[in-house]
Amino acid sequence: MKKPISLALAGLLLASTSAYAATTITIESWRNDDLTVWQKTIIPAFEKTHPDIKVVFSPSAPTEYNAALNSKLDAGTAGDLITCRPFDASLALFKKGQLADLSDMAIMKNFSDVAKAAWQTDDGKHTFCVPMASVIHGFIYNEDAFKKLGISVPKTVPEFYADLDKIKKDGTYTPLAMGTHDQWEAATMGYENIGPDYWQGEKGRKAIIAGTEKLTDPQWVEPFKQLAKWGQYMGDGFKAQTYPDSQNMFTLGRAAIYPAGSWEISGFEKQADFKMGAFPPPVPKAGDQCYISDQPDHAMGLNAASKHKAAAMTFLKWVGSQQFAELYGNALPGFFPLTNAKVTIKDPLANEFLSWRQNCKSTMRYTYQILSRGTPNLENALWAASANVINGTETPEAAAAGLQKDLASWYKPQQ
Amino acid sequence: MAERRPVRWHIGVFLAPAVVVYTLVMILPLFATLDLSLYRAVGKTTEFVGLGNFDKLFGDPNWSGHFWNALANNFWFFIINMAVQNPIGIALAALLFSPRLRFAAAYRTAIFVPTILSFVIVGFVWKLILSPLWGIAPDLLKMVGLRHWFAPWLGDPHYALTTVALISVWQFIGIPMMLIYAALLSIPDEVIEAAEMDGITGMSQFWKIKLPLILPSIGIISILTFVGNFNAFDLVYVAQGALAGPNFSTDILGTFLYRTFFGFQLQLGDPNMGATIATVMFAIILAGVCVYLFGIQRRLRRYQF
Numbered sequence: 001m002k003k004p005i006s007l008a009l010a011g012l013l014l015a016s017t018s019a020y021a022a023t024t025i026t027i028e029s030w031r032n033d034d035l036t037v038w039q040k041t042i043i044p045a046f047e048k049t050h051p052d053i054k055v056v057f058s059p060s061a062p063t064e065y066n067a068a069l070n071s072k073l074d075a076g077t078a079g080d081l082i083t084c085r086p087f088d089a090s091l092a093l094f095k096k097g098q099l100a101d102l103s104d105m106a107i108m109k110n111f112s113d114v115a116k117a118a119w120q121t122d123d124g125k126h127t128f129c130v131p132m133a134s135v136i137h138g139f140i141y142n143e144d145a146f147k148k149l150g151i152s153v154p155k156t157v158p159e160f161y162a163d164l165d166k167i168k169k170d171g172t173y174t175p176l177a178m179g180t181h182d183q184w185e186a187a188t189m190g191y192e193n194i195g196p197d198y199w200q201g202e203k204g205r206k207a208i209i210a211g212t213e214k215l216t217d218p219q220w221v222e223p224f225k226q227l228a229k230w231g232q233y234m235g236d237g238f239k240a241q242t243y244p245d246s247q248n249m250f251t252l253g254r255a256a257i258y259p260a261g262s263w264e265i266s267g268f269e270k271q272a273d274f275k276m277g278a279f280p281p282p283v284p285k286a287g288d289q290c291y292i293s294d295q296p297d298h299a300m301g302l303n304a305a306s307k308h309k310a311a312a313m314t315f316l317k318w319v320g321s322q323q324f325a326e327l328y329g330n331a332l333p334g335f336f337p338l339t340n341a342k343v344t345i346k347d348p349l350a351n352e353f354l355s356w357r358q359n360c361k362s363t364m365r366y367t368y369q370i371l372s373r374g375t376p377n378l379e380n381a382l383w384a385a386s387a388n389v390i391n392g393t394e395t396p397e398a399a400a401a402g403l404q405k406d407l408a409s410w411y412k413p414q415q
Numbered sequence: 416m417a418e419r420r421p422v423r424w425h426i427g428v429f430l431a432p433a434v435v436v437y438t439l440v441m442i443l444p445l446f447a448t449l450d451l452s453l454y455r456a457v458g459k460t461t462e463f464v465g466l467g468n469f470d471k472l473f474g475d476p477n478w479s480g481h482f483w484n485a486l487a488n489n490f491w492f493f494i495i496n497m498a499v500q501n502p503i504g505i506a507l508a509a510l511l512f513s514p515r516l517r518f519a520a521a522y523r524t525a526i527f528v529p530t531i532l533s534f535v536i537v538g539f540v541w542k543l544i545l546s547p548l549w550g551i552a553p554d555l556l557k558m559v560g561l562r563h564w565f566a567p568w569l570g571d572p573h574y575a576l577t578t579v580a581l582i583s584v585w586q587f588i589g590i591p592m593m594l595i596y597a598a599l600l601s602i603p604d605e606v607i608e609a610a611e612m613d614g615i616t617g618m619s620q621f622w623k624i625k626l627p628l629i630l631p632s633i634g635i636i637s638i639l640t641f642v643g644n645f646n647a648f649d650l651v652y653v654a655q656g657a658l659a660g661p662n663f664s665t666d667i668l669g670t671f672l673y674r675t676f677f678g679f680q681l682q683l684g685d686p687n688m689g690a691t692i693a694t695v696m697f698a699i700i701l702a703g704v705c706v707y708l709f710g711i712q713r714r715l716r717r718y719q720f
Contacts, residue, residue: 087681096459180570181570181655181660181661183660183661235547235548237546237566238567240568241570242542245546245549248548249548367681368681372681376481377679379681380674383660384658384660384663387660387662388661393662394662410477
């Protein structure tokens, strides 16, 4: 009996000495789906070049993350590095002094203003998280279906409807795999997906924030008018079709086009047994500049109360590097690095999404920065309005007027 | 001279556990909620605003629109439950009580089982049954030639709330059935025999003898339904999400409270306004229970055997 105990003791001693030699830093995150990717790919790559730092990735459930993180930070038990939600949730932490100011980090030069905007103060003077990944919106299509029906990828809006009409006439496939039951797809994969082509991306988004454009202006109503036409191309009973329903509908090969976010890529590639391609939101007419919704999704910040700041900063510097971007983007296809550095993504579908950045101008969902701070909440209102327009229970003009009224009720620049 | 009665410590000792636990987990949080509704967050601290939050809830159109919508939906939810669940529950109990019915125990169990299922299971299963893509509802209607009757009920603002209410009826129909069944069992045979001697049998026996005797149970069921419906949240949350779509047509006080208190998506939580809504819910339920206790229960005639 004595032998195992002494062995265990020796093991314990060994373990404690090695822990003594290295600094251990902990990462808080909601990305529990990515736990194995972190443990098997990302952390080993870092520890190989930094043997003196041990990294622990400690995620919690996405729905619990904000509440759990807040209480851990208040109690002083949070990890050294914090995965940052975009915009207000993280901004609130920075304002409370719980996230450190990272504006002076040299690697911040590697990121564009759009990339950093999600983790900056409103005036853009302080940046508190290193951008990690964004998701890009567009459409994923069933290549086999396109080939069989002899249709090509639509570049303009008229081509898009021509394709949808052909698919509908043929009848083998549901033209658009989307439902309005859960509402958010109508807003996120509908309105905010195609909208930037009309309101000219950043220009329109900033104009709403500044109060120089209104949500009732034609460029903001037009996307609703487009959505109003979508309903006829969606499946029978789309009003009660949920998000998982739409995903299954598409990956089972029953639908031709799926209004998508790039986060679907790895799941779809596992499920679908047909070839998939992707195209960006079609432009209103040939030759128009194209815009894509390139939504900042997560970043990493430093817990201001961390006891291992030096080690944590070393890790953050690495997160801002080209090496990390390439590693991360390939380990999690569909989550795209935000760095300006050249990154090669091997997954062909993910690469297709990424390639749009070269010709199209990037913007993000307009409801996310500043505009969803008040009551009524603009993002929630947009979900309901977009779903109503597709369902045909509200006209595009009425939906836009409703949103403008909601926003103007509390947002000074719009009054 | 009689001895002084000793202090009866044991009464306090026996009451203490229940009183202490109930105070800690029910009474204190209740008052904490009432208290919370009188404050407002200003930066990192809070300030006392008196009834300002209530003023906002009823006076600010951004709040009152959602509130009245939720309240009206909640009443409709309650009306459906009262008008469908309870009469059917009573009818089922009367049928089960019929001596000619075979397999009564099997029916009783089958009808009661949904009551013990989790809301999550019920919501999910019904969403699947009614799904236009994979549900069995369209196919079942097709088999009887009524496919054109099928509509995406859960996604239609006109039908969604009624559909959810009927799912709730399906789930809880076992409760009135069991309570009424127990009440029917407690009617002594002598009363029934006397009625039969007087020539009252069949349906008229139910209306004239049994129904008056089970009225107090029906009263209890009504008040349970009222309290349960105005506290409801789970089923709508599971079936329709926290935004209670489409277009807030299934939003009831519970989901409105949830979104306000905990926040949703980009909307940050507001505990003070949440507590305000919770207080109003408490007042509504309290008023309803008082109406029942003082207006109805006192007038109910009870029979003792």
